Amino acid sequence: MKRSNLAHRVSRIAAAVCFSLAATASFADPVSLNIVDVAGNLALTKAGFEAFKAKYPNLVSNITYTNAPAPQLPGKLKAMQAAGRSDIDLVVTGTDALAAGIEQNIWTKVSTEDSKGFSDALGKYAPAPRKMQDLAQGYGLEVTYMPAGPLLEYNPAKVSAADVPKTPEQLLSWCKAHPNKLIYARPANSGPGRTFLMGLPYVLHDKDPQDPINGWDKTWAFLKQLNECVPYYPGGTSAVMKELGEGTRDMTVTVTGWDINPRALGIVPADFKVAAFENMTWINDAHYMVIPKGVPKEKLDVLHKLMSFMLEPAQQAMTFDDGYFYPGPAIKGVTIKDAPAHSQEVIQKYGRSEYETWIAKYPHALPLPADKMVAAFQKWDREVGAQKTK
Numbered sequence: 001m002k003r004s005n006l007a008h009r010v011s012r013i014a015a016a017v018c019f020s021l022a023a024t025a026s027f028a029d030p031v032s033l034n035i036v037d038v039a040g041n042l043a044l045t046k047a048g049f050e051a052f053k054a055k056y057p058n059l060v061s062n063i064t065y066t067n068a069p070a071p072q073l074p075g076k077l078k079a080m081q082a083a084g085r086s087d088i089d090l091v092v093t094g095t096d097a098l099a100a101g102i103e104q105n106i107w108t109k110v111s112t113e114d115s116k117g118f119s120d121a122l123g124k125y126a127p128a129p130r131k132m133q134d135l136a137q138g139y140g141l142e143v144t145y146m147p148a149g150p151l152l153e154y155n156p157a158k159v160s161a162a163d164v165p166k167t168p169e170q171l172l173s174w175c176k177a178h179p180n181k182l183i184y185a186r187p188a189n190s191g192p193g194r195t196f197l198m199g200l201p202y203v204l205h206d207k208d209p210q211d212p213i214n215g216w217d218k219t220w221a222f223l224k225q226l227n228e229c230v231p232y233y234p235g236g237t238s239a240v241m242k243e244l245g246e247g248t249r250d251m252t253v254t255v256t257g258w259d260i261n262p263r264a265l266g267i268v269p270a271d272f273k274v275a276a277f278e279n280m281t282w283i284n285d286a287h288y289m290v291i292p293k294g295v296p297k298e299k300l301d302v303l304h305k306l307m308s309f310m311l312e313p314a315q316q317a318m319t320f321d322d323g324y325f326y327p328g329p330a331i332k333g334v335t336i337k338d339a340p341a342h343s344q345e346v347i348q349k350y351g352r353s354e355y356e357t358w359i360a361k362y363p364h365a366l367p368l369p370a371d372k373m374v375a376a377f378q379k380w381d382r383e384v385g386a387q388k389t390k
Helices: 002-028 042-055 073-082 095-104 127-136 168-177 191-203 217-227 237-246 256-264 297-309 313-320 341-350 353-361 370-383
Strands: 031-037 060-067 090-093 141-149 151-154 251-254 273-276 282-290
Touching: 031 042, 031 297, 042 060, 042 141, 042 297, 042 313, 073 090, 073 095, 090 095, 095 127, 095 282, 095 370, 127 141, 127 282, 141 191, 141 256, 151 256, 168 217, 191 217, 191 237, 191 251, 191 256, 191 282, 191 370, 217 370, 237 251, 237 256, 256 341, 273 353, 313 341
Parallel strands: 031 060, 031 090
Antiparallel strands: 090 282, 141 282, 151 251, 151 273
16 A cells, blocks of 8 residues: 555656656747737848847747738737737837837836846947937837938929928928828828928927927917818828829828838839928937737747847848838947948938938937827827828
8 A cells, every 4th residue: 555655656746747847848949929010110120030030949930920000009909918818929110009009008118227138238229219219118129210300202293393392381382282292191100190290390390399289389280281282191101102103192291211212112213302391300210129918928038039139230230121211220330331232232222312411410309208199199180180081
């Protein structure tokens, strides 16, 4: 009987050891990651993500990529988290969904203050991108950077040099004289749209450019007047560039990357021009890597390593891409000479010498913080685009 009890106990201990070893092996197994892009950022970073998978097959078995509209994702994630699901592991986003997600409390904090987090990341950023990192409020890590705009892009065959607007007032006059020929996309889902929205208070000398509710009287009045000659507001920038390239519209608002990239891809003719407002202020832009709440611990460890990897010079040099988020790199010391040969050729052919002049000449400002950006989007949706957004 005693021998039987002893055998039973040994059997139980052996089973427990086997279970423990299986659990350890499972934890150490490579993970599959689902990355969702709501900013067109994968054009800049997918090669870097794939380089990580190739370098660390012991950590990552597979990466799936999905694109989604920025305005819809935060609500979807909120519902998934309420249901106890975590199908999305990493989101690459612009300031739009970043801000909405902070407001809805759906992102996981990432530490930049201790050795287990990203304490070395802050020192890697160039000065302007370093300021943009603060917008994440500890909920994400900036991966790409662009001094954005607001700029105007136009068809030189339809808009003479003498008619190119240099002020918002001149833009309004041109629009009224050429109804339905100016178009821009809904700011909540468009980099050029939101850059235009946030840049106007500076150009119009509004009371407080950082307060869209109480400090933008001139901006809202201007946008409502402009609304009278804008046919409708597409849901994203791609539709705007398609109409501009096809000749349906003659002018739009743009940013550096959305000027260069569609011309490089042949969506917009290469000879289209850009103009800056007199005394403009650059509204800088950035893309961020954020982790939704609910991602399991074994994936968090891999994601943290991946996010750090994306800030290394080799991956940052890839973000010059085809000029989509010009220039692209967020860290110090990465120049176009470090970029792949194809990227160098694209920037040489489709970049603009004016950009370096304007970037140095005009002051730079941060976009609105999360709560105020969301408030600005909601007010625009309600008071400007309500009847014309598609």
